[in-house]
Amino acid sequence: MCGIVGYTGNGPAASLILDSLELLEYRGYDSAGLALKDSETGETILRKRAGRVQDLRYLCDFGSEWFNCGIGHTRWATHGGVSNDNAHPHRFGKVVLVHNGIIENYLELRDQFLLSDRLKSDTDSEIAAGVMDHFYNKNPRQAIAETVRYLKGTFSLVIMFEDIPDVIYAVRNVSPIVASYTNEGTMLASDVTALGIHAKQYMPVPEMNILELHKDAIRLYDMKGNPQACEFIDIDWDTSRASKGNYPFYMEKEIMEQPETVMKTIKSRIREGHIDLTADGIPDSILAECDSICAIACGTAMHAALTAKNIVQSRLRIKMEVECASEFIYSDPILDERTLAIVISQSGETIDTLTALKYVRSKGVRSIAVINVKGSSIARESDYVIYTDAGPEIAVASTKAFTAQIAAMMLLIGRMAVVRHALKPGEEKSFVENIMKLPEQITSVLDRRRDIHVIARQLLEAKDTFMIGRGLDYSILLEGALKLKEVSYIHTEAYASGELKHGTIALITEDIPVIAMVTQTKLISKELSNIREVKTRGANVILFLREDIDVNEAEFSKVFRLPAASDDFMVIPAVTALQLLAYYVSSDKGLDVDKPRNLAKVVTVE
Numbered sequence: 001m002c003g004i005v006g007y008t009g010n011g012p013a014a015s016l017i018l019d020s021l022e023l024l025e026y027r028g029y030d031s032a033g034l035a036l037k038d039s040e041t042g043e044t045i046l047r048k049r050a051g052r053v054q055d056l057r058y059l060c061d062f063g064s065e066w067f068n069c070g071i072g073h074t075r076w077a078t079h080g081g082v083s084n085d086n087a088h089p090h091r092f093g094k095v096v097l098v099h100n101g102i103i104e105n106y107l108e109l110r111d112q113f114l115l116s117d118r119l120k121s122d123t124d125s126e127i128a129a130g131v132m133d134h135f136y137n138k139n140p141r142q143a144i145a146e147t148v149r150y151l152k153g154t155f156s157l158v159i160m161f162e163d164i165p166d167v168i169y170a171v172r173n174v175s176p177i178v179a180s181y182t183n184e185g186t187m188l189a190s191d192v193t194a195l196g197i198h199a200k201q202y203m204p205v206p207e208m209n210i211l212e213l214h215k216d217a218i219r220l221y222d223m224k225g226n227p228q229a230c231e232f233i234d235i236d237w238d239t240s241r242a243s244k245g246n247y248p249f250y251m252e253k254e255i256m257e258q259p260e261t262v263m264k265t266i267k268s269r270i271r272e273g274h275i276d277l278t279a280d281g282i283p284d285s286i287l288a289e290c291d292s293i294c295a296i297a298c299g300t301a302m303h304a305a306l307t308a309k310n311i312v313q314s315r316l317r318i319k320m321e322v323e324c325a326s327e328f329i330y331s332d333p334i335l336d337e338r339t340l341a342i343v344i345s346q347s348g349e350t351i352d353t354l355t356a357l358k359y360v361r362s363k364g365v366r367s368i369a370v371i372n373v374k375g376s377s378i379a380r381e382s383d384y385v386i387y388t389d390a391g392p393e394i395a396v397a398s399t400k401a402f403t404a405q406i407a408a409m410m411l412l413i414g415r416m417a418v419v420r421h422a423l424k425p426g427e428e429k430s431f432v433e434n435i436m437k438l439p440e441q442i443t444s445v446l447d448r449r450r451d452i453h454v455i456a457r458q459l460l461e462a463k464d465t466f467m468i469g470r471g472l473d474y475s476i477l478l479e480g481a482l483k484l485k486e487v488s489y490i491h492t493e494a495y496a497s498g499e500l501k502h503g504t505i506a507l508i509t510e511d512i513p514v515i516a517m518v519t520q521t522k523l524i525s526k527e528l529s530n531i532r533e534v535k536t537r538g539a540n541v542i543l544f545l546r547e548d549i550d551v552n553e554a555e556f557s558k559v560f561r562l563p564a565a566s567d568d569f570m571v572i573p574a575v576t577a578l579q580l581l582a583y584y585v586s587s588d589k590g591l592d593v594d595k596p597r598n599l600a601k602v603v604t605v606e
């Protein structure tokens, strides 16, 4: 969590840092701050406060346009509450730094280095600054190397030293930093989103190396001071995607982009009617040789895995476990070399997913990562990667990344089915046709978004809702419920509808809207009976239904008909409808749709 930016060059640092921090606000938005270095006097000026980057701008009207070197930070609070003092940067002696991550042994370090009397904040980050100041004797790289020997935890630290003009230093363990040249200098950031408009290439900074940003050079050293090669990769994201365009919120824009982003994910992997993953470098052998799949992810990405599980098991007849990454390594997982690990992550930086991936690899398990952000830590850690082509996703609530993950998983499942002879040549054709139809099915839902907006109005006063369905409908409702919870703050539980009568139906009353999903042929009659059970208890049911299924619409408070597809492929139009529902509830309630309270998009703390 937390967004970091650094710039040194000939351009105005403050505006670049503020604009870039705004692009990184999805990483945290409790407080914001920057430090600017006056290259003539060497003086460092700090401005920071609780609140958004927009609030920080008001503190920067002191001629800040004359400064050409600085660092900035947008915070998601972990150690120390949300306050002006706890905002970054932190200054301690000759050290000014910003930090992303958690220093676990910060209290020990505070006592060991006798820092207590000089601390101004409650943060672990200021203690890291204190330790670095202790070791600083006009040799920055040595001070950094000494300091990180004492730090336990995850960190990216970006540092300026009071007596060194124009140079920014950085070091990282787990938490990411990327660096690039710009037209007028060099810059670094927590992720590539902030670099896109300034650079064509970027370097993911390797763990436990020291980065030096000079006005005209990027240098990298190992901890012993040996120069290291800088390896850059192309930024091939359409950076205009990182702006809102004419939409009021990124979430709406990103929902609307889905026909295109799903098509982009699919298109380059279908050749002459066949699924072809050779450009991703995924060998058929890894798909053919496994006996089971262990999928690991968090949040929305985990729902993509759960959705895929249903399809894998029914089509491939392979056992697939889906593990919540934060629980995984503590659950004594049973793995062997015939297990294939699939990790799914939009950011490629979620720490629990990364830790789980490192664990499975240490057990000799081979891995494929489904990732959106190129060159991210998980992508680099995994044996193989399929990149989703969703482009930058800025809204905290994940939408287009999810549908791209499902599309990528469909391709993977399809190819596995071919190499394992679970799909015959004729069946592959119809599987591919179904995949190719996904963008138009999304469009069909988007075109009727006003109807969903009308449905959303029924939920504005709700405190609780249930979302009920079975099989794939249940998997997709888990994602729909997460969307509604995180952006509208309505407590929503997705429930397997057959399970309701084992206890939870006791909560159903006429005040609790129930959202039901019916798209799966083999489950229609069972799902409709479960809906009747809640209706009998007074529930008002909003129904999302595959268009060719017959119901008496008068029995429901609203019905939305989803374009028909073969069962496995209904998940994409279904989730699009639920994303829109969550979006409209949130925006109609006047909430900050893109930045829901307490959240950050990239979760880099455990």
Ligand code: M6R
Pocket: 298, 299, 300, 301, 344, 345, 346, 347, 348, 349, 350, 353, 396, 397, 398, 399, 482, 483, 486, 601, 602, 603
């Ligand atoms: O970047 P990742 O896909 O690894 O992120 C995982 C979750 O943090 C993420 O999906 C989260 O649940 C979203 N905010 C949900 O909309």
